[in-house]
Amino acid sequence: MDEQAAQDRILVRAVLGGDAGAFGELVAHYQKLVASVAWRYGVRREEIEDVVSEVFFKVYRNLGRYRPDHPFSTWLYRLAANHVVDHGRRKKREAGRTEMPEQIVDTAPGPRENAEGRERAVLVRGALRKVAPRYREVLFLVYIEGMLVADVARHLGLPQGTVKSRLKRGRDAMRRILVRRNPEQFGGIDAVS
Numbered sequence: 001m002d003e004q005a006a007q008d009r010i011l012v013r014a015v016l017g018g019d020a021g022a023f024g025e026l027v028a029h030y031q032k033l034v035a036s037v038a039w040r041y042g043v044r045r046e047e048i049e050d051v052v053s054e055v056f057f058k059v060y061r062n063l064g065r066y067r068p069d070h071p072f073s074t075w076l077y078r079l080a081a082n083h084v085v086d087h088g089r090r091k092k093r094e095a096g097r098t099e100m101p102e103q104i105v106d107t108a109p110g111p112r113e114n115a116e117g118r119e120r121a122v123l124v125r126g127a128l129r130k131v132a133p134r135y136r137e138v139l140f141l142v143y144i145e146g147m148l149v150a151d152v153a154r155h156l157g158l159p160q161g162t163v164k165s166r167l168k169r170g171r172d173a174m175r176r177i178l179v180r181r182n183p184e185q186f187g188g189i190d191a192v193s
Helices: 003-016 020-040 043-063 072-095 112-130 133-144 149-156 160-181 183-192
Strands: none
Touching: 003 020, 003 043, 003 072, 003 160, 020 043, 020 072, 043 072, 072 133, 072 149, 112 133, 112 160, 133 149, 133 160, 149 160
């Protein structure tokens, strides 16, 4: 067991024993993880803080269900991902689609190549938003956060084969979306695996 996992178990036991300060330590350590999950799943930048608070409220209410035979970070990640998906569904019912913030893209004018690269980045991010969440999650962790497949599998509590399968299906889905929407820019990627 690594040092962080041992520390997490001590903190969880303390919280379950009534120590509010221990819960504050868990929040301080993991709030960036929860915020990154929210962003990855397309929560608008101005809503992320509220979503993080909602997730930790759920964590506090459900901490008794946490099983210490699994890493706390994995349990928290799954809880956060499920909450964010539910949040997205609520937002869609209330007012349409949940979008990733467009401010992520650098819109400063530059040489033609940079402008074309930025345009492609916008199109790729748009395609990523259309991919099913289970595929989007592994695509983001591997290609944007640079995690290894083994680390993603451990982080999500999935077999490596499942992560590899989701990566392939996610890439295939993005390829189809990009080619269908923008054949002039992405028409040649069908031949690429």
